[in-house]
Amino acid sequence: MKLVFEKSVPSRKAFRMGPRDVPSSVSIDESLLRKKPADLPELSELDVVRHFTELSRRNFGVDTNFYPLGSCTMKYNPKVNERIASYPGFAHLHPLLPQLRMGGMLTQGALRVLYEMDRFLCEIAGMDGFTMQPMAGAHGELTGLMIMAAYHRSKGTQKKYILAPDSAHGTNPSSAAIAGYEVISVPTGNRGILEPEEVRRHLNPEVAGLMLTCPNTLGLFNPHIAEICELIHGVDGLAYYDGANLNAIVGQARPGDFGFDIIHINLHKTFSTPHGGGGPGAGPVGVRADLVDFLPVSVVVKRDDGTYALEYDRPHSIGYVAPFYGNFGIILRAYVYILMLGKEGLKRVSQNAVLNANYLKEKLKDHYDLAFDGVCKHECVFSPTQAMLDNDVHALNIAKSLIDRGFHPPTIYFPSIVREAIMIEPTETESKETLDRFIAAMIEIAELALSDPQQIRDAPVTTPVSRPNETIAARVLDIASIA
Amino acid sequence: MPFIANTDAQRNEMLAEMGMTMEDLFADIPPQLRHDNFDLPAGISEQQVRDKLADIAGTNMISLTCFLGGGFYDHFIPAAVYALMSRSEFYTAYTPYQPELSQGTLQAIYEYQSSICRLTGMDVSNASLYDGGTALYEAMMMALSATRRRKVIMDTSVNPIYRMMIRSYTENLAIALAEPSCEQGMVNRDAYDRLIDDDTAAVIVQNPNFFGCIDDFSDLAEMAHRRGALLIMSCYPIALGILKTPKEMNADIVTGEGQSLGIPMSFGGPYLGFMGATKKLVRKMPGRVVGQTIDKHDQRAFVLTLQAREQHIRRDKATSNICTNQALCALTAHAYMSLLGKQGLPEVAQLCVDKAHYAYERLTAIPGIKPQFRGKTFFNEFVLDLPCEARYVVGQLIAKGFAAGFPLSRYYDNMENALLVCVTEKRTKEEIGMLAEALESVL
Known part of the structure; x- marks a missing residue:
């Protein structure tokens, strides 16, 4: 397919500017101007629309078909969320309005959404205060760690290390390093979970905290979670809950009740906001009562007269992590989703997510190697069998074969502690019929891997491109078409 | 229940096939850690939620x-921009880890990177960052890493919100941050001549600056480069339609808020942090980068590249912790730039x-x-x-x-x-x- 620039025709225009109702062409000194215009495309509106439509047809979304990408929670994104986010009262609202004199009264609706979302998330997570500012999960991690650092500074203690299990998302150690900490990677035990004994072995007085996903990236809930949080508290560390997998327990249990002090929630996972091909997401951060003072400014409060206001004067705050109130349009979508599902609906979310994952696990465990047997939560992790590997069929080949059968592949090669991991997360919005079709495809692939491995190794054959060469991409490094 | 497909009969059927009950599926959570009495409202219908949110939106004053x-x-945002970013093949997809199913997103990001390079004059760009403020922070971290120095000079004519963000982010790090006062709304060159030293990693300025004033930072770039420091510029992309480019001023890294490129104000987000840099700095760039390559049939194809910089590979040694970025906003900006042309x-x-x-x-x-x-x-x-x-x-x-x-x-x-x-x-x-x-x- 051609690049948009290659379709350009000199002097063609899509857009009529205007109106020009003021005297024209104020001249700015030439030394301050660019020498020639930026070489952007010259196209008609229809040219542009067809180009993007063609691009969209070379993409796969949840609306296309089943998208069981492990740890990403690719659930359905309700259309009503999009509709409401485009209401002019939200979409056209300037973020600086509340900073004008009495300006908070101009944005009462938006402040109400932020305030009520704070209350909802506090209740769901068992926390005492939230900030909506973090603009993605990893941004939430960094914010949480900055709060952790502020807490330790306020107590005058010198802390140096963050513990994180070896099965953690890469963002955990990366966020810890960027926040100024050294990371201690704690090995996962034989049962697939972090064992309290291992935590104890790696503890020392300089440990600032622990970052943990629960259920973890293997889909396993850690029954010793409360004990582990207590161990961390024993050295005056803080326990950080990475909410990437909250979908598995929402409406059933609360991280705050486990003993966690800080949490981030990926709204684009548990609360159905679209993943956008890689963002925008939102990663609100919640904290227990004695950490509320450290939350970023501004903080939304409800006054006695029922109006909402922003507080900026908070001397212990870590300051600003976003220019305003976070990805408001995303927070709004999640708010709509919570309102629609309500208390009973959220409980059904985790029930169906866990039911679907266990159903897949049970149906596939005779055909692939299951990393850890037993009840899983929202996802399960398989590996190719030894016989498949002997036939040179790897997780990648299985993934590509699923593409030819109309499915998006699961996450592969993560977590790295499992050999050739195939990490499947069906989510609650998928039906039994869809799961059965996927199971049939997986079983067919497992059989072909033994009877006709070449067919599996050749996949995919139905896509516009097949097996793009990543080595050439890295060597040539063509990352921009510059005229 | 809205958005959940399985009927009660199907749930029971699936449980029966597994020989389990719903309680069995949650038996791994210790009973004392379960919570059953959530203080949340009962669910409501689409009609109710739309009416309710229309009322709430009505209390926001957008008529000023x-x-x-x-x-x-x-x-102004052309209608076609909204129509194109609303295609669900784009917005219901995720990170293009499976390139065969993601050529749409990948090519769009490659073209977006190209447009940012063409607009700023810079050699390379990435797939986007959260917003203009975090993009400026990432640029600063890049400069610190590239120069192995620990001092940064940031002018007070840079957006004060961004300056507050950078102060927050550097609180726990061993970085010296100086903020010289601007003079009559412009960067005071004399102050920089005194401040830039052998430990200075970067000079951070903005064009047009927070007061709207336009400057030519070529002399500042030279002053910084002479002492081995980098020049970082935060820019307003619409202004780059006519203004001297950061490249023409010899800037090393350029960032900015891309909201003005077809993205609604939405009370502060989602927005778009864009970044451009010199080729020399490409391996220090944060976040995802899309590259062009060929597939096994020698056809043009696009993939994520330079992933060895990123958190999912390098973990605590990554150039940044960014994972999810603002891909849909980048696509929106790309559609806007293509339509305006x-x-x-x-x-x-x-x-x-x-x-x-x-x-x-x-x-x-x-x-x-x-x-x-x-x-x-x-x-x-x-x-x-x-x-x-x-x-x-x-x-x-x-x-x-x-x-x-x-x-x-x-x-x-x-x-x-x-x-x-x-x-x-x-x-x-x-x-x-x-x-x-x-x-x-x-x-």
Whole structure:
């Protein structure tokens, strides 16, 4: 397919500017101007629309078909969320309005959404205060760690290390390093979970905290979670809950009740906001009562007269992590989703997510190697069998074969502690019929891997491109078409 | 239940096939850690939620005529932009880890990176960052890593919100941050000559700066480079339609807020942090990067590349912790830039300049109002020196239907009477005239 620039025709225009109702062409000194215009495309509106439509047809979304990408929670994104986010009262609202004199009264609706979302998330997570500012999960991690650092500074203690299990998302150690900490990677035990004994072995007085996903990236809930949080508290560390997998327990249990002090929630996972091909997401951060003072400014409060206001004067705050109130349009979508599902609906979310994952696990465990047997939560992790590997069929080949059968592949090669991991997360919005079709495809692939491995190794054959060469991409490094 | 497919009968059927109950599926959570009494409202229908949110949206005041800017702008957005970013093949997809199923997203990001390079003049760009503020922070971290130094100089004419963000982010790090005061709304070269030393990693400036003034930082780039420091510039992408590019000034890293490229204001987000850099710095760049390659049939194809910099590979040694970025916003900006095109973007920029200068003439002709920085070249924002406190004037003009601008006293000392006024291409001559009359009437 051609690049948009290659379709350009000199002097063609899509857009009529205007109106020009003021005297024209104020001249700015030439030394301050660019020498020639930026070489952007010259196209008609229809040219542009067809180009993007063609691009969209070379993409796969949840609306296309089943998208069981492990740890990403690719659930359905309700259309009503999009509709409401485009209401002019939200979409056209300037973020600086509340900073004008009495300006908070101009944005009462938006402040109400932020305030009520704070209350909802506090209740769901068992926390005492939230900030909506973090603009993605990893941004939430960094914010949480900055709060952790502020807490330790306020107590005058010198802390140096963050513990994180070896099965953690890469963002955990990366966020810890960027926040100024050294990371201690704690090995996962034989049962697939972090064992309290291992935590104890790696503890020392300089440990600032622990970052943990629960259920973890293997889909396993850690029954010793409360004990582990207590161990961390024993050295005056803080326990950080990475909410990437909250979908598995929402409406059933609360991280705050486990003993966690800080949490981030990926709204684009548990609360159905679209993943956008890689963002925008939102990663609100919640904290227990004695950490509320450290939350970023501004903080939304409800006054006695029922109006909402922003507080900026908070001397212990870590300051600003976003220019305003976070990805408001995303927070709004999640708010709509919570309102629609309500208390009973959220409980059904985790029930169906866990039911679907266990159903897949049970149906596939005779055909692939299951990393850890037993009840899983929202996802399960398989590996190719030894016989498949002997036939040179790897997780990648299985993934590509699923593409030819109309499915998006699961996450592969993560977590790295499992050999050739195939990490499947069906989510609650998928039906039994869809799961059965996927199971049939997986079983067919497992059989072909033994009877006709070449067919599996050749996949995919139905896509516009097949097996793009990543080595050439890295060597040539063509990352921009510059005229 | 909305959005959940399985019927009760199917749930029971699946459980029966597994020989389990729903309680068995949650038996791994210790009973004392379960919570059953959530204080949340009961669910409501789509009709109810739409009515409720329409009411809530109605309490937001969007009818004010907007002369408010400060880095976040009310530009016109063509209908086609919204139509294209609303295609669900784009917005319901995730990170393009399976390139065969993601050529749409991947090619769009590659083209977006190309447009950012063409707009800024820089050699390389990435797939986007969260917003202009975090992009500036990431640029600073890049410079610290590339130079292995630990001092950063950031001008007070840089957006004060971004400066506060950077102060927060550096609180727990061993970084020395200096913020020299600007002089008459412009970067004070003498201060930099004194401040830049052998431990300086970067100089951070903005163009047009927070007051709307346009500068040529070529001399500052030279001053920085002479001492081994990098020049980082935060830019307003619409202004780049006509202004001298960061590349033409020899900047090393350029960042900015991409909201003005077709993204609605949405009360602060989601927005778009863009970044461009010199080729030399490409391996220090944060976040995802898309590269062109060929597939096994030698056809053009696109993939994520340079992943060895990223958190999912390098973990605590990664250049940044960013994972999810703002892909859909990048696609939106790319659609906007494609629709406006080579001629349209400079036209919008020039129209902003013309309307802002018309407003400047009208407003500074009002008795008692003077320009704060006389004789300075500006883009589409300028600062007025009012005869009384700006925040009160703005408050009075809200009652008359105007968001008249931003009072600078919120972020700058001794500027109680200073009002930052912004004029985009959307404002009409009539609206500017009405603002002038309203302003005159309250003084």
